Every structure is written in C-alpha cells, then in structure tokens.
Amino acid sequence: MKVLLVEDDASLREGMGELISDLAEVRSVGTVAEALAALGAEPFELVVTDLRIGGGESGGRAVVEAARRRGRSVAIVSAASPEEVARALRPFIPDGILVKPFQIEDILGLVERFLAVYRAAEQAAHKDGAPDAGWSEQGPGVQVVVSGDGEGARAWVRLARDARWQWEVRPRGREVVRLLEGELEVEGVRYVAPATFFVGAAQLPEVRTSTGCLAVTLGLKG
16 A cells, blocks of 8 residues: 655654554655645555645645545544544545544554555455345446445445446445446546545545446445
8 A cells, every 4th residue: 555644844754654654655745735746646545644734724635635536545634623624624524533642553553444444455356256146226337236244345336338427335435446347437537447546435426437347345444
C-alpha cells in the first residue's frame, strides 16, 4: 500500500513518516501544492493530511477534495474535535481521524485498519473468485451478489458493456473497490483493471463502463 503523508511541521512529518514506513510505502510532503502534484502523479491508496496544512483549514480541505476526486481514502490529523473536523470539511467526510496529541499505537492502528481492508480485497480478487450464483439485478446491465457475513462481507459487482449506475453497494460508502476485469469510469476518472479505488462516506458516485467490468468491494471497519 502507498501512503501520501501531508504535514507542514518538518519534525512531525519525519517522525510520522518513519512510523508509517514500517507498514507501507510512504511519500511525505510539506505543502498543499506538493500534495496536489503527488496526487496527480501517483496512485496512493491512503492520504494522511493535517487539517490545517499551511496554517488554515482550506489547505486540508483542498487535499481532501483532490484525493476524493481520485478515489483515495483520507485520514485527517488534527487537534480539533471530530465534530469540528466534520464542519470544516463538509460535505466531505474523512475515513479516519487522528487526534493530536496521539501515541505511536494510534497512527500504527490507523494505517493498519486501511491496510487490512486493502489486503482483504486483494485476497478476494486473487484467491476466492466471484460466486457462480446469487446475482441480483440492480439496474440495466448491473448485477450484484454478496458473499460472506458481517464486516467481512464482500460485494461483487458486474456491469455489462455501456452500463451506467449510481454506485450503491453500501449506501454510506466507506468501501475499497478492486476492479478485476474491464474498465470503469467513476465521475470522470477512468480505471483500467487491475486497479483499486475507494468510495468514501456519503458518496454515491455515478459509474459507467464502455467495455463491461467486474469488481469486488469490502467495507472499511470502524
């Protein structure tokens, strides 16, 4: 998993980067401009950003918005309460919040939570395979089937050629999507299999495919 760390405090950025590097590949930047450039150049699975990057909440919001447009999961680092973070970012909802001051186990636990669901999606894609039966029609050219129970349930999505759909596997979003076959356009961003993207809380993006596609999704715990 690749993580983009956005933090303008050099010492904190270095310390957090070292911790995250024990679990995932990490790129650390200190400005909003660097963060936006990195998001445009590399496919990060997780973005960890200070809310007040550059001294104001608008910086963190710009990073969150850019990450969301590219289907990336986002965790906010802030001394503010979760309610204050939510107000500052509305209508965007972060997928995780790391409240300052935090302990080593807090940041490791945060990254491990995202890492676990990405690993589970990879396992479902490469070892388990899509079910043969149980598919239900969700719209013209759209089929969905759920396998497993509880938090570990996996939803498989199959779209026929030229199908369109308002993505609604989990109505509140918060899911990792692994595209296994074909191509999928998500609100203007095109993914070609194999590819991974994230649907954040409260998102119901419009998707379309010109080739048809197969994907598997897992919900983010917590």
